[in-house]
Amino acid sequence: MGFGRDSAIALAVLLVFILLEFTGLRSAGLVDFAIRFATFGLLALSLNLLIGSAGLVSFGHAAYFGMGAYSFGLLMQTGAWSVPAAILAAVAMTALLALVIGALCVRLSEIYFAFLTLAFQMLLHSLILSWIGLTGGDQGLMGGIPKPPFLGVDLARQDHLAAFSLFCLVASAVALRQILRSPFGAALRMLRDNPDRAAFLGLSVFRYRLAAFVIAGSFAGLAGVLMSLYVSGAFPSFAFWTTSGEAIFMIMLGGVSVFLGPLVGTAIFLMLNDWITAVTEHHGLFLGIILLIIVLGLRKGLLDFAVEHWRARRGNQP
Amino acid sequence: MSGRLELQGLRKSFGGVVATDDVTLGFEPGTLSAIIGPNGAGKTTLFHLITGKLPVTAGRVLLDGAEITGLDRREIVRRGIGRAFQVANLFPSFSVQDSLAAALMAHAGRTAGLFSTFPPPDVQRQAEEVMELCGLTHLSRTEARHLSHGDQKLLDIALALALNPKVLLLDEPTAGMGPDERWRMIERVYRLWEARKLTLIFIEHDMDIVFKIAQSVRVLRYGAVLAEGTPEEVRRNPAVVEAYLGAEHAL
Numbered sequence: 001m002g003f004g005r006d007s008a009i010a011l012a013v014l015l016v017f018i019l020l021e022f023t024g025l026r027s028a029g030l031v032d033f034a035i036r037f038a039t040f041g042l043l044a045l046s047l048n049l050l051i052g053s054a055g056l057v058s059f060g061h062a063a064y065f066g067m068g069a070y071s072f073g074l075l076m077q078t079g080a081w082s083v084p085a086a087i088l089a090a091v092a093m094t095a096l097l098a099l100v101i102g103a104l105c106v107r108l109s110e111i112y113f114a115f116l117t118l119a120f121q122m123l124l125h126s127l128i129l130s131w132i133g134l135t136g137g138d139q140g141l142m143g144g145i146p147k148p149p150f151l152g153v154d155l156a157r158q159d160h161l162a163a164f165s166l167f168c169l170v171a172s173a174v175a176l177r178q179i180l181r182s183p184f185g186a187a188l189r190m191l192r193d194n195p196d197r198a199a200f201l202g203l204s205v206f207r208y209r210l211a212a213f214v215i216a217g218s219f220a221g222l223a224g225v226l227m228s229l230y231v232s233g234a235f236p237s238f239a240f241w242t243t244s245g246e247a248i249f250m251i252m253l254g255g256v257s258v259f260l261g262p263l264v265g266t267a268i269f270l271m272l273n274d275w276i277t278a279v280t281e282h283h284g285l286f287l288g289i290i291l292l293i294i295v296l297g298l299r300k301g302l303l304d305f306a307v308e309h310w311r312a313r314r315g316n317q318p
Numbered sequence: 319m320s321g322r323l324e325l326q327g328l329r330k331s332f333g334g335v336v337a338t339d340d341v342t343l344g345f346e347p348g349t350l351s352a353i354i355g356p357n358g359a360g361k362t363t364l365f366h367l368i369t370g371k372l373p374v375t376a377g378r379v380l381l382d383g384a385e386i387t388g389l390d391r392r393e394i395v396r397r398g399i400g401r402a403f404q405v406a407n408l409f410p411s412f413s414v415q416d417s418l419a420a421a422l423m424a425h426a427g428r429t430a431g432l433f434s435t436f437p438p439p440d441v442q443r444q445a446e447e448v449m450e451l452c453g454l455t456h457l458s459r460t461e462a463r464h465l466s467h468g469d470q471k472l473l474d475i476a477l478a479l480a481l482n483p484k485v486l487l488l489d490e491p492t493a494g495m496g497p498d499e500r501w502r503m504i505e506r507v508y509r510l511w512e513a514r515k516l517t518l519i520f521i522e523h524d525m526d527i528v529f530k531i532a533q534s535v536r537v538l539r540y541g542a543v544l545a546e547g548t549p550e551e552v553r554r555n556p557a558v559v560e561a562y563l564g565a566e567h568a569l
Contacts, residue, residue, distance in 0.1 A: 002435060003435070178432070178433070179432055181435050181436060182431055182432045182433065182434060182435065182436055183423055183428060183429045183430070183431045183434060183436045183437075183438075184429060184430060184431060184432050185436065186416070186419075186420050186423070186429065186436040186437070187420075187423075187424065187429035187430075189409070189411065189412070189420075190409055190412070190420050190424065192411075193408075193409040193410050193411055193412065194407065194408065194409050194410070196407070197407050197408070197409070197477075198409075198424065199392070200391060200392065200395065201392075201395070201420075201421050201424035201425050201481075202392050202395070202396070202424050202425050202427060203424050203429060208429075
């Protein structure tokens with residue numbers, strides 16, 4: 001029942017968007033926003049599988065975002081790959097990277113975990129910068145990424161790319177939500193709540209955390225693919241710590257405990273960012289102040305706050 | 319009938335400090351026993367040794383004649399020794415029914431599935447049975463962190479009970495409760511024991527409770543067994559009276 005309902009909602013969202021996009025307002029702004037929303041929304045949503053459900057605060061999630069973008073870009077530049085095949089391969093390569101890094105990180109707890117994930121991300125970032133022959137160094141992956149059409153989808157057109165990105169987002173959201181609803185998801189929450197008792201009941205802390213790490217990394221890789229399609233290239237900043245930081249901000253803005261929280265946070269973050277950059281050069285300063293107000297004022301994300309408020313009101317009624 | 323627990327010459331020392339000193343005790347299947355003793359007598363340490371939380375320095379633990387000393391603590395749970403904790407050890411964000419279902423699934427090794435929905439109906443039914451037995455049914459949808467202190471302890475016991483143990487160890491089930499709540503709790507424990515026919519061993523400080531419900535009492539002091547017997551025998555034992563019970567309990 002839950003999975004069917006989620007799929008129906010996802011399909012409806014996608015149809016409404018396509019209707020709006022192709023028959024209604026053909027606005028370049030909407031198309032552009034939709035692509036960025038899908039890309040960063042997926043990144044934040046995947047990170048929240050670790051933070052919100054498994055209780056693992058990773059500071060290095062952008063490593064998988066960057067890995068997805070570079071793998072996809074490099075595969076497409078060979079000219080031998082179709083878009084869907086390259087996407088699958090890029091996600092698989094990202095999963096492999098997450099498996100290796102995760103195996104070394106998930107044994108550690110809290111602050112050590114956070115910093116080791118950050119260290120591996122910066123290692124990848126340095127590797128991208130210094131392996132100029134493959135990655136183009138700090139110039140990024142230049143020369144554009146060929147996007148041969150497949151199944152009537154031409155990703156070189158921004159409107160097609162927007163619909164495709166949104167499709168990837170809603171399909172991933174449905175999949176992630178099913179993961180959270182499954183016995184595996186329950187095991188992750190047990191490990192977050194009380195790892196000692198969970199282990200006592202027979203759960204392998206290592207295996208479950210590693211699986212969550214790989215799943216989250218894979219979806220971040222898909223987000224990276226969307227990013228490289230959007231900018232038709234790949235840049236070292238994708239794997240820089242600021243990208244991880246932005247994803248964490250989005251989650252903090254929207255909320256960790258509600259599934260759609262990170263998506264709400266992404267929308268707010270992107271809109272704030274666009275609006276502030278239009279007004280002032282010092283956008284970091286203003287964005288930081290707004291984040292501080294939300295974090296110190298509400299002490300939780302907006303959607304966390306709204307849902308708790310609504311539950312409390314409903315609970316008070318006789 | 320299974321559930322015979324035997325401790326043979328059990329010893330645990332931390333550096334020079336002997337926490338458990340040559341403890342030899344037998345618990346017959348289906349009996350209800352209390353362990354008493356002053357603070358620091360090694361009662362909780364004894365539970366840690368039985369459940370494999372701490373490695374023993376010397377001695378053996380036998381369940382139904384089979385040695386379980388030194389086994390991994392998950393394996394010991396699987397062999398049939400359950401345990402509830404002095405401070406309730408729960409999954410705060412899980413509702414009562416989900417806590418039990420999650421414990422059942424983790425214990426059965428069924429938490430790897432990605433495509434089914436938690437909890438499956440058969441597990442849900444088992445969880446309902448345990449809730450019924452523990453009197454938690456009316457709280458099934460309440461999150462563990464929102465339960466009262468007493469109900470948290472009860473859920474902790476229910477989590478241990480869900481795994482269908484032959485031997486259940488309760489570490490101060492009434493700790494931190496008011497007098498009325500204590501009696502309700504201990505009645506609940508007594509009824510559980512009657513319904514499940516398991517070997518139940520509990521640590522308790524309240525002597526009225528111990529003497530009222532226990533079939534046998536073991537007294538520990540400085541990690542060693544000071545006395546054992548029926549509540550009546552222990553109450554009359556001069557060494558126990560002197561060492562532990564004090565004047566107000568004597569006779």
